[in-house]
Amino acid sequence: MIRFKNVNKKYKLDKSILTAVKDVNLEINDGEIFGIIGYSGAGKSTLVRMLDGLEAPTSGSIEINGKDIAKLSSKELRSQRKKVGMIFQHFNLLWSRTIQQNIELPLEIAGVDKEQRHQKAEKLIELVGLKGRENDYPSELSGGQKQRVGIARALANDPEILISDEATSALDPQTTDEILDLLLEINKKLNLTILLITHEMHAIRKTASKVAVMQDGQVVESGNVYDIFQNPQQEITTRFVNEDDNPNAKDLSMTVDEIIKNYPNGMVIKLTFKGTQSQQPVVSQMIREFDSLELNIVEGSIHQTQGGSIGSLVLQLLGTPEDQNKAVEYLKSVNVEAEVINRG
Numbered sequence: 001m002i003r004f005k006n007v008n009k010k011y012k013l014d015k016s017i018l019t020a021v022k023d024v025n026l027e028i029n030d031g032e033i034f035g036i037i038g039y040s041g042a043g044k045s046t047l048v049r050m051l052d053g054l055e056a057p058t059s060g061s062i063e064i065n066g067k068d069i070a071k072l073s074s075k076e077l078r079s080q081r082k083k084v085g086m087i088f089q090h091f092n093l094l095w096s097r098t099i100q101q102n103i104e105l106p107l108e109i110a111g112v113d114k115e116q117r118h119q120k121a122e123k124l125i126e127l128v129g130l131k132g133r134e135n136d137y138p139s140e141l142s143g144g145q146k147q148r149v150g151i152a153r154a155l156a157n158d159p160e161i162l163i164s165d166e167a168t169s170a171l172d173p174q175t176t177d178e179i180l181d182l183l184l185e186i187n188k189k190l191n192l193t194i195l196l197i198t199h200e201m202h203a204i205r206k207t208a209s210k211v212a213v214m215q216d217g218q219v220v221e222s223g224n225v226y227d228i229f230q231n232p233q234q235e236i237t238t239r240f241v242n243e244d245d246n247p248n249a250k251d252l253s254m255t256v257d258e259i260i261k262n263y264p265n266g267m268v269i270k271l272t273f274k275g276t277q278s279q280q281p282v283v284s285q286m287i288r289e290f291d292s293l294e295l296n297i298v299e300g301s302i303h304q305t306q307g308g309s310i311g312s313l314v315l316q317l318l319g320t321p322e323d324q325n326k327a328v329e330y331l332k333s334v335n336v337e338a339e340v341i342n343r344g
């Protein structure tokens, strides 16, 4: 477990003192993906530097598995730092080294022999999906592939914690999603604790189970990602949630009148998902259950969080009126909110 206890970090400037981190208290459980979100200057990197032992808090403490990092001897700190892997926005790869050599670098520094280094790098290359590219140079890779090398290198020393510091900020949306999927896979496979530092709520929604929102050095809101998406308390959190095109923040693109005009037949219903684990089986089960039932998707916007699906789906149900009614009852019985917009 990682524990930030009343952590403050102040910097002495020429004529004043700048508080970069103020009274931060956080607990991050083993194996959890924990997001820290904030705009530039919020104090995220300062937190990370303190967690990696590069800087000490001005007051308060940061503990990893019960040990205060600031109190470790330099030898203990070196061995502790091996347990923390880092990936960065600009990858920080060595351009004169091949992919394999980049991944082997931390093992070389740790004094691991050549054969073991090779074996380990091969496994990691496979894990991050870069088999066949071992002898390429970073300049020959796309941004997403470079980040895969960064991830493999960060895992070389079998860390317990992976810090992702804006690791997807330089990538396009599709590549971002591929890297986030890889982080999720690694988290599950290796039971790795991942600290996801970002200014993108999308990255948090897709991967993290908990999140802390930082502003001016303080954690202004924290909790389960799903709850925070449903009900943000602070203005800044609402802004982040809306930036992610949150389906809760938007009404349907068609008005009810337009829906009725465009879909005059059958029954039109709006389903609202609030943390449903999977909406597809619910809908396909419903069609299978009632023989005469057919459906058209009118519109919808559903996003996935680690706590389940959120959003809404408007469906036109065709079939006997009896089956339409039974379908609505069925949806209610599986805890899906179903509002009848129109009966044709």
Ligand SMILES: Nc1ncnc2c1ncn2[C@@H]1O[C@H](COP(=O)(O)OP(=O)(O)OP(=O)(O)O)[C@@H](O)[C@H]1O
Pocket (backbone or CB within 6 Å): 011, 018, 019, 020, 038, 039, 040, 041, 042, 043, 044, 045, 046, 047
């Ligand atoms: N070594 C330092 N000396 C003085 N001030 C610093 C130092 N490091 C950070 N700061 C200040 O602390 C505040 C928090 O900076 P920090 O880099 O932690 O924010 P951030 O959320 O990581 O932003 P970014 O994403 O832009 O890096 C900023 O006002 C910054 O100018």
